[in-house]
Amino acid sequence: MSAGQPPLDSPEIRRLSPVLGPGYTYGSVTEKISSIVLTRPTSLGWFIGFAIAFSLLGLMTVAIGWLIIKGVGIWGINIPIGWGFAIVNFVWWIGIGHAGTLISAILFLLNQKWRTSINRFAEAMTLFAVACAGIFPLIHTGRPWMAFYMAPYPSTMGLWPQFRSPLIWDVFAVSTYGTVSLLFWFVGLIPDLATLRDRSIKKPAKIVYGMLAMGWRGSARHWHRYQSAYLLLAGLATPLVLSVHTVVSFDFAIAIVPGWHTTIFPPYFVAGAIYSGFAMVLTIAIPLRKAYGLEDFITMRHLDNMAKVMLATGLIVAYGYFFEFFMSEYSGNKFDVFLVQQRLHGPYAPFYYALILCNILTPQLLWFYKMRHNVAVLFIMSIVVNIGMWLERFVIVVISLTRDFVPSAWGRYSPTFWDWATFIGTMGMFVTLIFLFVRVLPAISIAEMRELVAETNEEKQ
Amino acid sequence: MLHRSHIYGVMGEFSTTEELIHATEKIREAGYRRVNAYSPFPVEGLAEALGLKRNMVAPICLLGGLAGGLGGFFFQYWVAVIAYPQNIAGRPLNSWPAFIPVTFELTILGAALSAVFGMLALNKLPQPHHPVFNVPRFTHASSDRFFVCIEAKDPKFHTEECARLLQQLHAHHISEVPDD
Numbered sequence: 001m002s003a004g005q006p007p008l009d010s011p012e013i014r015r016l017s018p019v020l021g022p023g024y025t026y027g028s029v030t031e032k033i034s035s036i037v038l039t040r041p042t043s044l045g046w047f048i049g050f051a052i053a054f055s056l057l058g059l060m061t062v063a064i065g066w067l068i069i070k071g072v073g074i075w076g077i078n079i080p081i082g083w084g085f086a087i088v089n090f091v092w093w094i095g096i097g098h099a100g101t102l103i104s105a106i107l108f109l110l111n112q113k114w115r116t117s118i119n120r121f122a123e124a125m126t127l128f129a130v131a132c133a134g135i136f137p138l139i140h141t142g143r144p145w146m147a148f149y150m151a152p153y154p155s156t157m158g159l160w161p162q163f164r165s166p167l168i169w170d171v172f173a174v175s176t177y178g179t180v181s182l183l184f185w186f187v188g189l190i191p192d193l194a195t196l197r198d199r200s201i202k203k204p205a206k207i208v209y210g211m212l213a214m215g216w217r218g219s220a221r222h223w224h225r226y227q228s229a230y231l232l233l234a235g236l237a238t239p240l241v242l243s244v245h246t247v248v249s250f251d252f253a254i255a256i257v258p259g260w261h262t263t264i265f266p267p268y269f270v271a272g273a274i275y276s277g278f279a280m281v282l283t284i285a286i287p288l289r290k291a292y293g294l295e296d297f298i299t300m301r302h303l304d305n306m307a308k309v310m311l312a313t314g315l316i317v318a319y320g321y322f323f324e325f326f327m328s329e330y331s332g333n334k335f336d337v338f339l340v341q342q343r344l345h346g347p348y349a350p351f352y353y354a355l356i357l358c359n360i361l362t363p364q365l366l367w368f369y370k371m372r373h374n375v376a377v378l379f380i381m382s383i384v385v386n387i388g389m390w391l392e393r394f395v396i397v398v399i400s401l402t403r404d405f406v407p408s409a410w411g412r413y414s415p416t417f418w419d420w421a422t423f424i425g426t427m428g429m430f431v432t433l434i435f436l437f438v439r440v441l442p443a444i445s446i447a448e449m450r451e452l453v454a455e456t457n458e459e460k461q
Numbered sequence: 462m463l464h465r466s467h468i469y470g471v472m473g474e475f476s477t478t479e480e481l482i483h484a485t486e487k488i489r490e491a492g493y494r495r496v497n498a499y500s501p502f503p504v505e506g507l508a509e510a511l512g513l514k515r516n517m518v519a520p521i522c523l524l525g526g527l528a529g530g531l532g533g534f535f536f537q538y539w540v541a542v543i544a545y546p547q548n549i550a551g552r553p554l555n556s557w558p559a560f561i562p563v564t565f566e567l568t569i570l571g572a573a574l575s576a577v578f579g580m581l582a583l584n585k586l587p588q589p590h591h592p593v594f595n596v597p598r599f600t601h602a603s604s605d606r607f608f609v610c611i612e613a614k615d616p617k618f619h620t621e622e623c624a625r626l627l628q629q630l631h632a633h634h635i636s637e638v639p640d641d
Contacts, residue, residue, distance in 0.1 A: 030605060082585075158544070158545065164559040176569055184573075197603070198603045198604065218603060221511075223504075223507075223508075224503075224516055225518050225583050228519055229579070426563055453462075454478055454504075
């Protein structure tokens with residue numbers, strides 16, 4: 001904002017804050033976004049960031065290798081806490097993925113223009129988060145090479161999966177989610193891959209993008225079917241995304257463990273998933289727009305809207321916490337009442353209070369316009385919410401498992417070095433994939449930005 | 462001037478969506494039917510201008526969804542009741558509510574896969590080469606220009622007349638598309 005303009009929070013600016021900076025044409029949006037991939041030299045910052053992320057990915061590889069050699073005993077899990085970090089991290093990563101689908105599918109159906117410049121990398125984020133999530137249940141089986149037992153295939157032993165088990169539902173929900181997210185992302189990429197094919201100068205790039213674009217030529221007949229398919233995918237992904245975290249919450253809610261066996265779990269898991277996902281989108285978007293000068297495409301309007309979605313879903317989550325607490329007390333079930341006491345006063349109480357602080361209290365700052373328009377505050381807030389949502393899953397998994405029905409079955413849980421190494425390693429994998437994605441594919445949908453230019457031009461006339 | 466049988470069509474270039482739609486409408490009014498337009502993003506109203514009717518993507522998607530859902534449910538039924546029945550405290554083998562989550566997921570999976578692959582198949586993609594790529598300026602069709610092509614298969618097709626029509630419609634560049 002240069003001097004002489006009205007102050008940031010004047011009603012005028014609020015109204016005018018655009019989804020696209022002024023003065024862009026079809027050609028200039030194409031040039032600006034594709035140049036990040038095609039012509040701009042890779043910056044030193046990219047190499048440094050990639051090197052850090054890649055070494056963490058290496059740490060993950062070592063941690064998983066060691067796990068395969070030694071077994072799950074290298075983790076802090078032991079009866080009664082069989083789940084530990086693996087499930088906490090699984091639920092956390094899957095939840096993060098949800099914002100990508102929400103942005104690309106639900107906001108598309110609602111015709112929200114501001115989704116355009118953030119949907120591509122949010123979808124990529126979904127894919128990478130699902131990939132990170134998928135690692136955990138797989139290695140948590142202890143013998144990941146036996147994971148194919150969960151697939152329904154005609155084995156010579158005549159065995160079939162138990163379709164009444166939420167864990168098998170999970171296999172189907174997460175793999176369907178991964179597949180549909182990949183399809184959605186790829187379909188969105190096809191026209192942009194054609195753009196990269198036509199604009200790249202180097203022969204290898206031309207060949208690779210050309211093969212991926214599959215000969216897309218922007219024919220009106222193709223667009224006609226493409227739009228139908230895209231709309232259908234959005235319509236399919238919307239109930240899918242709601243179902244995935246519902247099924248994840250069934251892993252808990254179907255069990256009779258105190259603190260898990262509640263009907264509020266599905267909606268509050270879905271809200272929490274979107275909450276943490278939007279936080280992660282902000283965590284990625286803020287450095288991305290800064291590093292590549294995309295402030296005209298990912299404008300304050302986007303950040304502001306995402307902060308509002310965070311605030312709204314955060315309030316739903318707060319409602320969930322309150323009713324979890326209230327229903328336990330009100331039920332009079334002594335195990336449930338005891339569990340609430342354990343959350344408030346037990347050995348893991350600091351985690352519970354930290355969770356309340358991160359997920360409920362801090363985000364209330366987002367009610368204020370100035371906070372929503374302060375990029376630094378938003379960035380820190382997004383990280384706070386990510387930590388809070390991780391703590392939520394930790395509290396759910398660990399407190400319930402360490403304090404169930406009889407004191408003789410109580411226990412304590414603390415993660416080991418290998419637990420942390422695997423968790424931080426998946427973050428390395430996530431960031432590595434994000435870095436590679438930003439480098440080789442357009443992080444913003446070029447075709448949809450052109451549409452936005454066309455719509456903006458129409459509005460002006 | 463290329464011989465007619467070596468020509469795929471005549472192509473004109475436009476720089477705005479309004480010009481594109483206007484030109485497409487006029488070409489259709491002139492009686493040409495084998496006409497196609499190319500644009501870097503889906504243009505509203507272009508499908509109507511070209512006289513495109515409803516496409517088959519949605520019915521294919523519906524069939525895929527039905528196949529996924531019905532197949533998914535009856536597969537679970539077959540596993541739980543016929544192939545691998547487990548008597549757990551005398552509970553019914555066909556415990557259908559427990560089969561709903563997987564049925565739902567497979568419905569979505571079937572519908573999504575058939576929507577995408579159905580769309581690609583109807584579009585005849587992947588198709589590595591197409592005559593329109595022979596036009597050097599056609600690389601702009603994926604960034605900032607709009608193209609209309611009157612195809613040689615049209616019974617009314619005549620190279621000079623088509624070129625003249627495109628000229629009247631103020632096309633920026635008019636080129637013959639060689640068919641190789």
